[in-house]
Each structure stands twice: as C-alpha cells, then as structure tokens.
Amino acid sequence: MKRFTALYATIDQTTKTNTKVAALAAYFGAAPEADCLWTIALFSGRRPRRAITTTKLRVWAAERAGIPLWLFEEAYPIVGDLAETIALVLPPPARQQDRSLKNWIGYLRSLDGADEETRKAAILDAWDQMDASERLVFNKLLTGGFRVGISRKLMTRALAQATGHDEAELAHRLMGDWTPDSTTYTALIEAPDPEAAQSRPYPFCLAYGLEEGPETLGPPENWLAEWKWDGIRGQLIARKTATGTAHFVWSRGEELMTDRFPEFAKAADFLPPGTVLDGEIVAWDGTAPLPFNDLQKRIGRKTVPKALLKSAPVILLAYDLLEENGEDLRSLPFAVRRARMDALVGALPRDAPVRPSPLIDIDSWNALARIRCAARENRAEGLMLKSSASPYHAGRKKGDWWKWKLDPLTIDAVMIYAQQGSGRRANLFTDFTFAVWNGNDLVPFTKAYSGLTDAEFRKITAWVRKNTQERFGPVRRVTPEHVFEIAFEGIAPSPRHKSGVALRFPRMKRWRHDKPLQEANSLDDLHDMLRQYG
Known part of the structure; x- marks a missing residue:
C-alpha cells in the first residue's frame, strides 16, 4: 500500500506525461503481481463497490478527530474532497502497517455483509494504521471516488516499458470484460489466452477536433467524409467460440453492452464469424436516426422493456471494418477497409440491424462546408474527415482523423x-x-x-x-x-x-x-x- 500511495502521489502531483509513465513503469517492475493487477484495474475504472455511505464516514471521522460534525461539514467544501478532508482531520496513527494493496482491497470488500458496528470498528482501525497520504488513497477506495490523472494509453505504454511486450498487444489485452477476480496478472499480461481474446474489442481509433477550416488538410481527394452521428460509438463483434458463433457489443468506454441491445442478437445470423465492425449505435425510426434523447432512455438499463424496444429500436451505422474472416485489417488504408466494409454490409438483408454510414461526396471544401450546415437536420453533430490512407490506430494520432463539428x-x-x-x-x-x-x-x-x-x-x-x-x-x-x-x-x-x-x-x-x-x-x-x- 505504501508503494501504491507513493505512485498515486507522483501521478497526482505532475502534469508531465514522461514522469507519469516512468513512475508507472517503475511500479510495475517492482510491485507484487497481485498489486500490479489491482493497479491496472483501478486505473482503468474497475473500482471496488462502495461498502459504506459517505454520511457514516463523515460522522465517524468527526468522532475520531474529536470535533463537532458541523465543523467537519464546514471544512469539507473548503477542502473540496471528502477523502482528503477525512485524512486531514484524523489524529496521527497509533501504529504503522505494511499491508499490500490487494490485502487492503480484500479488507474493504470483506465489510460488504458486516453490520454497522463491525464496519465502524474496522474503518477506525484501518485509519489508525496509516499516515495522511495513505489515508487519502484508502479513503478514495472506500468512498468509490478513486480517480487518477492517467489515461489507459499511458498505462499501456508504462506496461510495455516494464514488460518488454508490444504496446498494441497490451492495449488489446486490457480491453474486455475482466476483473481481478476473473484473471491473474500472468493470465492478463503474460500468458497466451486465445479464448478470452474472442470477446475483446480493438482499441478505438479516435479523432481530433478540427479547429481551422478543412482547406488546411490539403487536397480534398485525399479524404473521405461522413456524418458525425450523435449516438454511442461501438464495436459489433462476431467470432467463433467453443460453443459456436457469438456476438459482443462494446462501447468506446470499454463497457460490454451486449445485453442492453438485444437487436444485435441476430449478428450470428447475418455476419460471418471473424467480423468486427466499428460504428455508431443510434436509435432508428426506420429511415433515419432518432434524437439522442430517445437513445439515452436505453443507456444504463440492464434490461430493456418491450415498449422501449418498439419506440427506440437501435441499429449500428457502420463506418469501418476492423476484422474480416478473422484477419486484422487495421493496418490497411481506410479507403480499402471502407470498400470491404461496404461490400460486406451492403449485402446484408434489409432487416439486419446494421447499415453502412453513407459517405459524403467531396466536390470541394467549400461545397462540403455547405453540406455540414445541414448536420442537425440529419441528427448529426457535424462531419468526420478521414484520410484515405490512414490505418486504424489505437487512440488519437493527429493528422489522420478529424471531427469537424458544428458550432454549438x-x-x-x-x-x-x-x-x-x-x-x-x-x-x-x-x-x-x-x-x-x-x-x-x-x-x-x-x-x-x-x-x-x-x-x-x-x-x-x-x-x-x-x-x-x-x-x-x-x-x-x-x-x-x-x-x-x-x-x-x-x-x-x-x-x-x-x-x-x-x-x-x-x-x-x-x-x-x-x-x-x-x-x-x-x-x-x-x-x-x-x-x-x-
């Protein structure tokens, strides 16, 4: 826990990318594998469930600090962070501990089914073993508010430095529906696991916002344009598993959403195994996207009632083909991937919940600017501009993909x-x-x-x-x-x-x-x- 706290402090106190990556790489090279696994999980948003309400924590902290609750409540908005406020008001620890990160997370999770008195005694005892910096990190885990200024791309880069593995391969390994309970560090990072890879999406290719006019990009014939749809970015996957062809739907935030969109359950019927499509999930009225508000009614639901399935059915407006017949196509130029996608998706039956996102002809940049003005009438936020020669890279790479959004x-x-x-x-x-x-x-x-x-x-x-x-x-x-x-x-x-x-x-x-x-x-x-x- 002390090593993890030092890592957190280093990352939290700097804005320099190289400093963050170096600190992470050093940590992954020295920490126990179980702690490395939990660090990867925490830094990628896989936090343990909060076991105790923040109201209780405020009361217990004020009691232990020997101050009235009203004084704690006055201090809280000034500090601006509950975990830090608690860490600051508590008295010095009575003893020191040297538990691992995994051990402390197990300690917190063991309180899930305990009664209030047991929880209170356990938390007070934990506070009494930590200095202020450790308490801060512990409290963030305790309140479910653990966040740190590190992107998944930087974490992947640090892992590559620490392990010697390819960064793109590591990015792919970290995608998917895994938790520290369902895997080990060795299985996640080191060991080959072809079965687990069947459900994983590819790291998403992202675009930069176009601040100036598109004429700065060079000749328009080197670019392909399409609408920037107002939906949920997702990948639809059809792959062979031990039990047959299965489908998976992933969001850009690496959330598995298969059950939330039952419309795609027919994927095994219309997509050959070994297919991965990238596109925008939108609510669909039969001919055009519905407003985002209609789609939003379905976001966050684990199950979707029949009435909502009928009023806001979804489709995937596909705009890229990342895998075909099990072949990774990401290194091919976008124009080639797009042509292969159009041939695949264009041959699907009309009732398939996948349509190709239409390309927009670019006669000139001025003509495209006039088309962009009609984006809202088309339920779009603007235009996407993609270099015909661009590969499908992981994350953002300035120069290949641009989003040319409407003014707000x-x-x-x-x-x-x-x-x-x-x-x-x-x-x-x-x-x-x-x-x-x-x-x-x-x-x-x-x-x-x-x-x-x-x-x-x-x-x-x-x-x-x-x-x-x-x-x-x-x-x-x-x-x-x-x-x-x-x-x-x-x-x-x-x-x-x-x-x-x-x-x-x-x-x-x-x-x-x-x-x-x-x-x-x-x-x-x-x-x-x-x-x-x-």
Missing part, C-alpha cells in the same frame, strides 16, 4: 444559484444554475460549471459572497444580475425539469458584461429551439 447552440441566461467547486477550485464558486425569463419570472433550466477562466471564477466568487440572498446547504441563491452565454450541443424535451427542456453538454461560453438582465432569453426562445432542433 447558444442562449443567454441569468445566474440565480451558485455552489463551490472541488479539488483545486474548492475555494471558488464554479457550479452555477441558470434561468431564462417566463413573463416576469426567472425559470431555471440548466446547470454549468466550465468555460470561464480562473480569473473570471475568482471575480464571480467575490461577487457571490457579497450578493448571497439565501443558503440551502452548499448552494447559495444570489441576486439575479449577471448574464452568461450558455453553449450546448443539443436540446430535448424533459418532463423532469420545470422548464420542460434538457440541454446536452451545457457550458459557459462567455460572461455577457454587455447585456442587461432584462435582455436575457426567454422560455419561449428555448421552446422554439426545441421545435427546431429537438
């Missing part, structure tokens, strides 16, 4: 509530609720917490502290005075919100010092946008 929708709104942030912005007000006019009333319709500079956050924080009208726990109601331009990617009806709408990816585009309160937009303006783009 915007609306001017009034800030009416404010809440402090967390982490390095724990002493600033960064989370705001915004409203629009409905007659003479301000109706809240969204929250946003990003988009301003640190200087602007400091300025608005000073204003909030002087203009608070009422407090509701950590939330402050402020004098309606400031107008902000809110940018967002989409709008959908929402009966759960008083305004009747919900925004997708709202953020603050700018602080409208030039606009008086009365000139903020209205609820009617929002509903007009809903009719046009919802």
Whole structure:
C-alpha cells in the first residue's frame, strides 16, 4: 500500500506525461503481481463497490478527530474532497502497517455483509494504521471516488516499458470484460489466452477536433467524409467460440453492452464469424436516426422493456471494418477497409440491424462546408474527415482523423444559484444554475460549471459572497444580475425539469458584461429551439 500511495502521489502531483509513465513503469517492475493487477484495474475504472455511505464516514471521522460534525461539514467544501478532508482531520496513527494493496482491497470488500458496528470498528482501525497520504488513497477506495490523472494509453505504454511486450498487444489485452477476480496478472499480461481474446474489442481509433477550416488538410481527394452521428460509438463483434458463433457489443468506454441491445442478437445470423465492425449505435425510426434523447432512455438499463424496444429500436451505422474472416485489417488504408466494409454490409438483408454510414461526396471544401450546415437536420453533430490512407490506430494520432463539428447552440441566461467547486477550485464558486425569463419570472433550466477562466471564477466568487440572498446547504441563491452565454450541443424535451427542456453538454461560453438582465432569453426562445432542433 505504501508503494501504491507513493505512485498515486507522483501521478497526482505532475502534469508531465514522461514522469507519469516512468513512475508507472517503475511500479510495475517492482510491485507484487497481485498489486500490479489491482493497479491496472483501478486505473482503468474497475473500482471496488462502495461498502459504506459517505454520511457514516463523515460522522465517524468527526468522532475520531474529536470535533463537532458541523465543523467537519464546514471544512469539507473548503477542502473540496471528502477523502482528503477525512485524512486531514484524523489524529496521527497509533501504529504503522505494511499491508499490500490487494490485502487492503480484500479488507474493504470483506465489510460488504458486516453490520454497522463491525464496519465502524474496522474503518477506525484501518485509519489508525496509516499516515495522511495513505489515508487519502484508502479513503478514495472506500468512498468509490478513486480517480487518477492517467489515461489507459499511458498505462499501456508504462506496461510495455516494464514488460518488454508490444504496446498494441497490451492495449488489446486490457480491453474486455475482466476483473481481478476473473484473471491473474500472468493470465492478463503474460500468458497466451486465445479464448478470452474472442470477446475483446480493438482499441478505438479516435479523432481530433478540427479547429481551422478543412482547406488546411490539403487536397480534398485525399479524404473521405461522413456524418458525425450523435449516438454511442461501438464495436459489433462476431467470432467463433467453443460453443459456436457469438456476438459482443462494446462501447468506446470499454463497457460490454451486449445485453442492453438485444437487436444485435441476430449478428450470428447475418455476419460471418471473424467480423468486427466499428460504428455508431443510434436509435432508428426506420429511415433515419432518432434524437439522442430517445437513445439515452436505453443507456444504463440492464434490461430493456418491450415498449422501449418498439419506440427506440437501435441499429449500428457502420463506418469501418476492423476484422474480416478473422484477419486484422487495421493496418490497411481506410479507403480499402471502407470498400470491404461496404461490400460486406451492403449485402446484408434489409432487416439486419446494421447499415453502412453513407459517405459524403467531396466536390470541394467549400461545397462540403455547405453540406455540414445541414448536420442537425440529419441528427448529426457535424462531419468526420478521414484520410484515405490512414490505418486504424489505437487512440488519437493527429493528422489522420478529424471531427469537424458544428458550432454549438447558444442562449443567454441569468445566474440565480451558485455552489463551490472541488479539488483545486474548492475555494471558488464554479457550479452555477441558470434561468431564462417566463413573463416576469426567472425559470431555471440548466446547470454549468466550465468555460470561464480562473480569473473570471475568482471575480464571480467575490461577487457571490457579497450578493448571497439565501443558503440551502452548499448552494447559495444570489441576486439575479449577471448574464452568461450558455453553449450546448443539443436540446430535448424533459418532463423532469420545470422548464420542460434538457440541454446536452451545457457550458459557459462567455460572461455577457454587455447585456442587461432584462435582455436575457426567454422560455419561449428555448421552446422554439426545441421545435427546431429537438
């Protein structure tokens, strides 16, 4: 645990990629295999389930620290992180421990079925064996809030340095539905395991955002264009297993979603084994994608009711072929992969839940720019531009794939509530609720917490502290005075919100010092946008 804590501190305290990779590589070269396995799991989002509520932890920490609970609650929003607040208020440890990371995780998991008194005694005893830095990491595991600033690509690079294995092979090995309970470090990293590989997706190829015009990319004949669909990026896999041909559906976030989309159960009937398609999962009305809000109703569900299957059926709009007849095609040029995909998918029966995502002719960059303007009418976010010669690489590689998104929708709104942030912005007000006019009333319709500079956050924080009208726990109601331009990617009806709408990816585009309160937009303006783009 001490070695893992030191690793966490090194990664958390630097923004330098090489420093992070070097620290990880050194750790993987020295730590026990069981701890290495859990480190890979934790850094890739496979966290143990939270066994104790944060409410209980706050009470126990205040008791052990000998301070009233109200004082702990006052300190918490200032520190901005519960795990760190607990680590800071606790008294020095009575003794030291040298347990492994695996041992401590087993310790936490053993509390799942215990009664409250047993859990409390176990947690207090654990705190009493750790210094502040170890407590911080332990508390993050305990609260289910363990996150660290390392991407899977960097972790894979560090593993490659530590083991001498090929980075692409390691990236493939780490994909899939594994946990530390279902495998070992040797099986995951070292040993050949062809059966387990049957269900694994390929690491996804990602695109950079195009900041300038596409004319900077060179001649248009070197590029292929398609819509950037507003759905869930996924891979549909059909492979032979010991029991026959099976299918698997994976999201870009490496989540196995096979059961959530039963429409693809027919994959074994229409796709030959040894096929992997990359594309966008969208809700489909029979001829075109439905709004993302229709698909969102299915996200997070383990089972889908019949009514939802009927109202929001899904298909895969395929745009790449990664494997055919068991052959890995990723090194081939995109134009070749795309032609082979069109031939395969184009020959499927009409009732197959897979369609080729149509390519868009590029007569000129100016003509393509005009086509891009119609993206929202096509339920798309913009265009994708892919080099005809590009291989399917793992992660992002600047220059091959670009996403040319539409400018966001915007609306001017009034800030009416404010809440402090967390982490390095724990002493600033960064989370705001915004409203629009409905007659003479301000109706809240969204929250946003990003988009301003640190200087602007400091300025608005000073204003909030002087203009608070009422407090509701950590939330402050402020004098309606400031107008902000809110940018967002989409709008959908929402009966759960008083305004009747919900925004997708709202953020603050700018602080409208030039606009008086009365000139903020209205609820009617929002509903007009809903009719046009919802």
